[in-house]
Amino acid sequence: MIYSNHPRPADLKAISDVTLSPFWLTDPARPAAGAPLSGAHAADLVVVGAGFSGLWSALLAKEADPAREVIVLEAERVASGASGRNGGFCSASLTHSFENGLGRWPREMPALLRMGLENLNGIEETVRRYSIDCDFTRSGELTAALNESEAQDFKREVEQGARFGKTFILLDRQQMQARVNSPLYQAGVLDPDAAMLNPARLAWGLRRACLGLGVRLFEQSPVQRLEETRSAVILHTPQGHVRARRVALATNAYPPLVKHLSLYMAPVYDYVLMTEPLTESQRAAIGWRGREGLGDSANQFHYSQITADGRILWGGYDAIYHWNNGFRPELENRPETFARLSAHFFQTFPQLEGLRFTHAWGGVIDTCSRFTAFWGKAMGGKLAYVLGYTGLGVGASRFGAQVMLDLLDGCATERAALTMTRTRPIPFPPEPFRSPIINFTRWSLDRADRSGGRRNLWLKLLDALGLGFDS
Secondary structure: OOOOOOOOHHHHHHOOOOEOOOHHHHOOOOOOOOOOOOEEEEEEEEEEOOOHHHHHHHHHHHHHOOOOOEEEEOOOOOOOOHHHOOOOEEEOOOOOOHHHHHHHOHHHHHHHHHHHHHHHHHHHHHHHHOOOOOOOEOOOEEEEEOOHHHHHHHHHHHHHHHHOOOOOEEEOHHHHHHHEOOOOOOEEEEEOOEEEOOHHHHHHHHHHHHHHOOOEEEOOOOOOEEEEOOOOEEEEEOOEEEEEEEEEEOOOOOOOOOHHHHHOOEEEEEEEEEEOOOOHHHHHHHEOOOOOEEEEOOOOOEEEEEOOOOOEEEEEOOOEEOOOOOOOHHHHOOHHHHHHHHHHHHHHOHHHOOOOEEEEEEEEEEEOOOOOOEEEEEHHHOEEEEEOOOOOHHHHHHHHHHHHHHHHHOOOOOHHHOHHHHOOOOOOOOOOOHHHHHHHHHHHHHHHHOOOOOOOHHHHHHHHHOOOOOO
């Protein structure tokens, strides 16, 4: 099936009065902003960024050593970035997909699968232990095939997974539509090792847990520069500074404070719509009673979830890169993409014609060429970083934080010894080459989707080199 990118008047009407703000962040439960840093402070560990990576770093560090003095510095408010704007998919995968991991680290896949499941279990246990109200639902994740070629790919994935003890459940057309009723879905595969959740509420729950353990959090405190001394790193903010023995850099898609990291990460804008709550008859028309995470297997894919109050989140497809790592608030509003998403939604669920969208927003994904997070150290080992989750950070960020702490503490753990955690992706080229290469790749991926999956010579070259571009 090929989506039409030409919105009808009805598609435009459905988005005519949206609120241009992330739905998750309009929740009345959002905590008030904390005070900014003021004056001089000192800490054993300073975490830069209060998204998932930063909050998990602070929480795990404090749990491991309650005497450790931990400070978190956040430029805006907790979960203002990707952690409060995503689709709420919390996967056990650490490698962005089973096939991506198998193609890159086949010998490590048994360990990566085991660690990924342990990580998901750890998130669930933390949610339960700290009574975090984030609608954590261990529902699994469905991927739909839009054509026969994609359905055949599912069969191969199920067979490969079985060889590694990974369970995928193959669904034919009738079985897939019995779960989620769409005329476009030709087959499906269910990955049971995934949960759906409210991402902002998870972040706010981690915030509360950190504060309860004695972590000091300063919001509205952007770090403007890092100053290295022989024994410490001094982090300067507009109204103060912190002297830190160790620093965990968890800024992800934001412009990195360690400048060379911009070579390895491209900030890509992703866009999302949220519907009004469905009526009971509308819900009966689509099914989806299991509340599984939902996506399709196209190169330019959609992702979706159904919330506890019966709304449908619908995002993806466009992944927009702006010249020279463009990163500005005004780029979060892209009317042409919102219109395209609306059109695709009603092509997927024509039985929901007349449903309105209440919220529309954009956010930035920290994309890297291998699709998975990468780690490293700087400033003589006093600073560690993680970035490059490429849209899979809701679950993988806890693992990412653990590896960062291993690096800072000098712990020789199994996870820190993995080839995946010890190597970096191939960097993206600098401008003026970066933009045309990324945009030509996006054009090529769109052509592949519109030609039954046939990849042109450029995509075949990227495949051979183990490179890619993804949302």
